[in-house]
Amino acid sequence: MINRAFVRVLMTSAALAAGALLAGCNSDQMALATNAKANQPVPPKLVAAMGEKDMDPQSPILVRVFKQEAELEVWKQDRSGKFALLKSYPICRWSGDLGPKVREGDRQAPEGFYSINPGQMNPQSAYYLSFNTGYPNAFDKALGRTGSQLMVHGDCSSRGCFAMTDEQIAEIYALGRESFFGGQRAFQFQAYPFRMTPVNMAKHRNNPNMPFWRMIKEGYDAFEVTRQEPKVDFCEKKYVFNAQKPPGAPRDPVFDAAAKCPAYVVPDEITTAVREKQQADEAEYAKLVAKGTPVAKLNTGIDGGMNPIFASRVPGASTGLSDSGEAPGLSLANFQAAPGTIPGHVNPPRAPEANEAMPASATEAPAAAPSTRVAAVSAPEKPSFMSSLARKVGIGGGAETTAATKPAESRTAEAKPAPKPVAVAKPVETKPAETKQAAARPPFKPAASDAPATTASASAQTQASLVSGAAPVLPSNSFDSRFAGFK
Numbered sequence: 001m002i003n004r005a006f007v008r009v010l011m012t013s014a015a016l017a018a019g020a021l022l023a024g025c026n027s028d029q030m031a032l033a034t035n036a037k038a039n040q041p042v043p044p045k046l047v048a049a050m051g052e053k054d055m056d057p058q059s060p061i062l063v064r065v066f067k068q069e070a071e072l073e074v075w076k077q078d079r080s081g082k083f084a085l086l087k088s089y090p091i092c093r094w095s096g097d098l099g100p101k102v103r104e105g106d107r108q109a110p111e112g113f114y115s116i117n118p119g120q121m122n123p124q125s126a127y128y129l130s131f132n133t134g135y136p137n138a139f140d141k142a143l144g145r146t147g148s149q150l151m152v153h154g155d156c157s158s159r160g161c162f163a164m165t166d167e168q169i170a171e172i173y174a175l176g177r178e179s180f181f182g183g184q185r186a187f188q189f190q191a192y193p194f195r196m197t198p199v200n201m202a203k204h205r206n207n208p209n210m211p212f213w214r215m216i217k218e219g220y221d222a223f224e225v226t227r228q229e230p231k232v233d234f235c236e237k238k239y240v241f242n243a244q245k246p247p248g249a250p251r252d253p254v255f256d257a258a259a260k261c262p263a264y265v266v267p268d269e270i271t272t273a274v275r276e277k278q279q280a281d282e283a284e285y286a287k288l289v290a291k292g293t294p295v296a297k298l299n300t301g302i303d304g305g306m307n308p309i310f311a312s313r314v315p316g317a318s319t320g321l322s323d324s325g326e327a328p329g330l331s332l333a334n335f336q337a338a339p340g341t342i343p344g345h346v347n348p349p350r351a352p353e354a355n356e357a358m359p360a361s362a363t364e365a366p367a368a369a370p371s372t373r374v375a376a377v378s379a380p381e382k383p384s385f386m387s388s389l390a391r392k393v394g395i396g397g398g399a400e401t402t403a404a405t406k407p408a409e410s411r412t413a414e415a416k417p418a419p420k421p422v423a424v425a426k427p428v429e430t431k432p433a434e435t436k437q438a439a440a441r442p443p444f445k446p447a448a449s450d451a452p453a454t455t456a457s458a459s460a461q462t463q464a465s466l467v468s469g470a471a472p473v474l475p476s477n478s479f480d481s482r483f484a485g486f487k
Contacts, residue, residue: 038123054078058182068194070307070322082227090307092156093163097299098193099209104146110135113232117186128154128166129173139234142257165340196220198284203296225273235261320349
């Protein structure tokens with residue numbers, strides 16, 4: 001028994017160290033579960049769902065996000081080796097416009113394919129818990145795109161990130177943590193402007209980002225037809241999916257995002273399946289365009305979006321650039337209360353001046369994005385066991401915002417109208433660059449039933465009536481206890 005535990009410690013440590021070496025992450029962020037928040041177990045209801053879907057609790061995961069639908073999906077590998085949808089989460093807030101992030105301060109949430117290793121998981125986040133999306137990737141850098149600290153986090157407040165509630169990010173974080181404990185070196189994070197269906201492609205056909213969207217749609221289609229994580233490479237400033245060495249080649253091709261593509265092939269079974277799907281999609285797309293499907297109106301000053309489930313519970317809120325999409329599983333009727341606590345300082349999107357579609361021939365330039373300020377990074381906390389282990393193997397590099405580095409509130413250009421005030425329990429204040437400690441918020445432990453709490457029906461009830469978390473109890477099989485013998 002002792003030998004098995006020792007082997008598991010070594011395997012987990014090796015997996016964490018290898019993932020960090022691949023990404024050059026900060027060794028101070030190596031510990032995945034250094035506190036009660038980061039150590040919360042996967043809720044029993046979700047564990048039961050894994051059993052029903054023939055999934056191992058520590059099997060690999062894959063995450064997809066869709067801005068327009070304001071949804072985050074967690075996929076998990078079943079025992080057949082394919083990925084299946086485990087759970088969909090409504091996104092509480094995302095910022096910017098539909099389209100990729102281009103420069104630091106543009107408030108854009110990223111789009112594309114990214115890899116999340118253990119070093120990008122932040123148990124000390126000022127936004128309860130978080131993980132860094134890994135933006136910019138090699139493709140972004142080849143195009144000269146800039147930006148940093150783009151997260152998926154709690155707190156329901158976004159300045160270029162995908163913000164969930166604290167309860168949601170605790171669950172998502174736990175799923176990622178367990179996949180690393182199971183040996184997954186990194187999980188793939190796919191970020192899209194919308195579900196890449198023929199209907200959505202037709203609605204946005206005049207958008208200047210369409211060439212980029214068609215490029216990443218190939219990876220979307222590959223996952224849809226194979227239910228396997230697509231292998232992602234970059235060359236000639238473009239994405240390449242599922243590339244392999246040609247027959248007879250002595251070694252795998254070496255890719256450079258800014259250089260000419262090497263010789264490679266894509267397996268026939270993937271090429272055929274993707275081509276058939278794309279042909280069917282293009283035929284449907286052509287029919288929709290021929291019928292005169294209206295073109296979606298470009299951004300007229302709306303900053304990001306909010307899932308209708310949350311917008312319906314924030315006084316005066318708008319869904320912004322989000323809509324219900326094509327996923328009925330997240331309809332309002334399925335939720336008696338918001339899936340988690342909505343903080344009083346949430347900044348909902350402004351209501352659009354005109355939400356109707358414009359004629360297909362109309363063109364409109366996107367509005368200029370407001371600027372943001374970035375808070376300074378404070379000194380790291382005392383290194384944990386995993387941090388010490390990481391330093392011993394020589395790991396170093398950049399990582400994400402810690403508990404003492406919460407970014408400043410963004411400044412909107414004076415020429416734009418001020419956002420509509422939100423009626424909450426406490427008056428909304430303009431906050432300077434904060435250094436809020438993670439410990440300032442009481443740790444939350446998701447309920448075992450995984451069911452949202454019931455809210456009061458009277459409109460006089462404010463955000464204080466929503467779910468509030470109980471202090472978590474450190475489980476006996478926690479990450480710290482697994483390594484107790486080494487402390």
